[in-house]
Amino acid sequence: MKKVLILTLTFWLLIVGISFLWSMDVARKEQRHITLQTARTFLTQVILTREWNADHGGVYVPVTADMKSNLYLDDPLRDIQVNKDLQLTKVNPSFMTRQLSEIAAKHQGVQFHLTSLQPVRPQNSPSEWEKKALELFERGEKEVGETLNNHPNTDFIYMVPLIAEKSCLKCHSGYKEGDIRGGISVTLSNIHTLQLLPMTMGHIGIGSIGVIFIIFFWMKLSSAYGIIQRQAVIDSLTGIPNRRYFSERFYQEFNQCSRENTPISFILCDIDNFKGYNDTYGHQAGDECLKRIAHEIEITVRRPTDFCARYGGEEFAIILPNTPIDGARHTAERIRKNIENLNIKPDHAKTSYTVTISLGVATANHESLSHEGLIKKADEALYLAKKNGRNRVES
Ligand code: GH3
Ligand code: MG
Ligand code: MG
Secondary structure: OHHHHHHHHHHHHHHHHHHHHHHHHHHHHHHHHHHHHHHHHHHHHHHHHHHHHHHOOOEEEEOOOOOOOOOOOOOOOOEEEOOOOOEEEEEOHHHHHHHHHHHHHHHHOEEEEEEOOOOOOHHHOOOHHHHHHHHHHHOOOOOEEEEEEEOOEEEEEEEEEEEOOHHHOOOOOOOOOOOEEEEEEEEEOOOOOOOHHHHHHHHHHHHHHHHHHHHHHHHHHHHHHHHHHHHHHEOOOOOOEOHHHHHHHHHHHHHHHHHHOOOEEEEEEEEOOHHHHHHHHOHHHHHHHHHHHHHHHHHHOOOOOOEEEEOOOOEEEEEEEOOOHHHHHHHHHHHHHHHHHHOOOOOOOOOOOOOOEEEEEEEEOOOOOOHHHHHHHHHHHHHHHHHOOOOOEEO
C-alpha cells in the first residue's frame, strides 16, 4: 500500500512540476513576444520618420542654442541665412535619429542608436553587441533581439539592418540600392521581467492540496484494505484467526519443523454438549460462550510461535511448533482446566453445570506423519476423549 502512495505522490508531483515548467516556458515566450513587438513598433516609427526625412533630402530647422549645425553633414546648402534673425540648418535622417533618440531616452527610457561598420560620425560606431548583430545581418539575419541583465535593470536590445534605398544614396555614396548600410538598434530599459512568485505560489498551493487529498484518500483506502485483510483471516465472532488462516499457518509451521527435524504438535478442541447448551440457553448465549472460550485458549497458549484458530463451529485448533507430545499434553491439560475454571454458565442457569471441552493431541516427528496424518491423529484422539467421558485430554 505504501508503494501505491509513493507512486501516486511521485506521479502527482511530476505533473505539477511539468505544468510549472510548461507555464514558465509559455509565459517567457509570451513576454519575449510582447517585448519584441514593442521594440519593432518603436523602430518602425523611427524608420518611417527617417524615410520621410530622406524623401525630402533632409529638412531645415532654425539654429538655436540647442540646435547646432551638423558638422558631419557635407552639404554646401547645409546652413541657410533666411534673414538677420533666422538661420536654418539642414537635418539629415541620421542627425534626426540621434536627436529623437536623445528625446526618447529622456521621456520614455528608450534609446535608439544608428550604427554602421563604416560610420561617418565616430559616435555611430557599433557597440560589441551591435557589431555581432551587424555581422549576423551580413549573413542574412533579418532582426536580432536579446534580453540583457544589466543589474539591477533588465534591458532588451533589438536591432534591424538599414537597407540602402534610392533616397539614401544622395548622401551615402559608395552604396548601391539594397546594400546593408548598417543597423538601427533600440534599447528598452528596465523591461517588465517575468513574475515567478505568483506562478510558483500557485503551483505550490495546487501541489500541496493534491498531496493532502492523496494522503487523505490513501489513509481511507489503506484502512479499508486493512479491514478487508483482517476480515479475510480473522474470525468475526471470536476475533481469533479463522480456518483459512489456520491452514496457511499450519502448512508453513509443519514444513519448517520438518526441515529443522523438530517435533510439531497439534491440539483439536471441541466444546462438550454444546448443542444442548445452545438449545437450553439460546444461540446468543452460545455465541458469548464461544467468545470466552476462544479468548481463554488465546491467552493460555503463550509462546510466540504457538498459534490458535477457530477450526469449525465450536471447534478450536492449536499448533505448537517445536513441541514434543509431553509438552503438548501439558498445554492441552492447562487449556482444559482454565476453561473449566471459567465456570461458564448463563446468569439465569439454575444447575451447577459449567461448560467444558474435550481435547485431542497429536505430535509429528516427521518419520512418517504427513500434514493430513497429524490432523487425523488429533481428530481420533478427540473422538477418544469424547468417548471416554468428555472434559479430558487424549493423545
Ligand atoms: P459433543 O460433546 O459430542 O461435541 O456434543 P455437541 O452437542 O457439542 O455436538 P456437536 O459438536 O456436533 O455440536 C455442534 C453444535 O455447535 C451445533 C451448533 O448448535 C453449535 N454451534 C456451532 N457453531 C456455532 C456458533 O457459531 N454459534 C453458536 N451459538 N453455536 C454454534
Ligand atoms: Mg463439534
Ligand atoms: Mg461439541
